[in-house]
Amino acid sequence: MRIAFVSFETGHHRDTETNQRFRTVCDLLAERGHDVHWYCAGFWAGEESTYEHDGITYHAVATGTDARSSFLVRLPFVLAAARPDVIHVGPQPPSQVVATTWGATMARAPLVLEWYGDGGIDNTRWTRLAAGRPDRIVTPSELVGTWVRELGADGDCIETIPNPIDxxxxxxxxxxxxxxxxxxxxxxxxxxxxxxxxxxxxxxxxxxxxxxxxxxxxxxxxxxxxxxxxxxxxxxxxxxxxxxxxxxxxxxxxxxxxxxxxxxxxxxxxxxxxxxxxxxxxxxxxxxxxxxxxxxxxxxxxxxxxxxxxxxxxxxxxxxxxxxxxxxDYDRSAVADRYLERYRTLRDEHGVL
CATH class of the missing domain: 3.40.50.2000 (Glycogen Phosphorylase B;)
Incomplete structure (x- = not known):
């Protein structure tokens, strides 16, 4: 399965719990042999547009973290061209969720939003827009699921998947x-x-x-x-x-x-x-x-x-x-199975073979 992960920042830019969680999900799926691509701001030396590390292919949609506007404008077209089976987006900045939604529509791919919630969740116009866009929202706990519902997200599309252990x-x-x-x-x-x-x-x-x-x-x-x-x-x-x-x-x-x-x-x-x-x-x-x-x-x-x-x-x-x-049930293999099951269900709902 070809999976596109979207997060402007990565752990290479800033070591946060949200970025760690996103990287963990990428690792789980790469370990299973899936084709994992992360669309982000570039962080590596050189002029290459891609960078491969630990089974993940990073794509520089913008040249660096100072180019957020460029990232948001280019992102939908980059995703449409990539034609992934599933698109998985992070919540920061929330404007990237809106941009990713356009890309998912153009690529005819289901959209999953990974909302970890470290540092809390600000109730703003952009976060409310983000909460209403994806086909599925994954949170690490019922606590964060409650915070997301308070933004107006449909409770039926929120699913709790924990951090994994080995x-x-x-x-x-x-x-x-x-x-x-x-x-x-x-x-x-x-x-x-x-x-x-x-x-x-x-x-x-x-x-x-x-x-x-x-x-x-x-x-x-x-x-x-x-x-x-x-x-x-x-x-x-x-x-x-x-x-x-x-x-x-x-x-x-x-x-x-x-x-x-x-x-x-x-x-x-x-x-x-x-x-x-x-x-x-x-x-x-x-x-x-x-x-x-x-x-x-x-x-x-x-x-x-x-x-x-x-x-x-x-x-x-x-x-x-x-x-x-x-x-x-919290083992890495079990958590990976839950993500893959969710992806397949969403693809079936979208009529994607």
Missing amino acids: CDRIRDVEPGAEVDVIYARRLDAGANLESLLLGLAELRDREWQATVVGDGPERAAYEQLTADLRIEDRVTFVGDLDLEDRIAAYRGAHVFAQTADHCVFPTEMLWALAAGCVGIVEYHANSSAHELVEGRDRGFRTTSEAELAEAILAAGDLEHRTYDEAFA
Whole structure:
């Protein structure tokens, strides 16, 4: 299948969650042997109009990020000439969705909009126009789906597809040291690690050890808080770890705590749950993390430090695992299948053979 991805920016221009997600979808389909093309602003050296990397062919519709107007004007005609089977567009800038719609009409191809939602979604004229254009809108969580519906999008065309993980990779990593609770995230203003630390402080008369994975501008403040709470000998800050070391840590841990106040999809928590951790989520209106634990025996949703402490105690009654097959549906192969199934359905609806 020939698939055209459209995003003015790529991860080569700017490393955002939205660009990472878009690249991940491209990778999933390229790995399956599909013909993947990304139409974007050029980012490579030289005068060539295309650049191939890791199974993806990038097309410079504009010479750089200063040429957005040129990109929008040229895009419909470039897509029409490419004649892809499916067109998959990103939401930023929303004007590119409108331009891509014209290209999809000219190419007689179905249009999928990938709306990740990191940084929130502004309710503007352009975002409302974008929400009403595609044949299908894919979001990473029900939370983002709600935001998109609030723009006026048809709820029947919104589908939730999660970020993928690699289950084989989890099973191949040896479990690390056993700890009772683990937390992993960039330690910035949105980390809200204090909720976990305050909950742990309520259990200082119990035996436990906790690990904090990640670094950031608030690390020193959080380390000072552990001292103020008199739990510094129980909480170990290990800084940033690569994925293999994080998986090892999750396989050794019993509980993964998610307390961040903003999260469109808790990818790190998903790795930990699949690696056997019991999930404890502090509910926040702008976080979708609770969606991963609702209805699961090995998951707890809390709304306060006291409830979080109680959940940690209750989790102690559950067996320690190093892998949870219940999350096989989040494996890369399963997520790729969902995209391909959606593409084929849309092509059938369009009468494309």
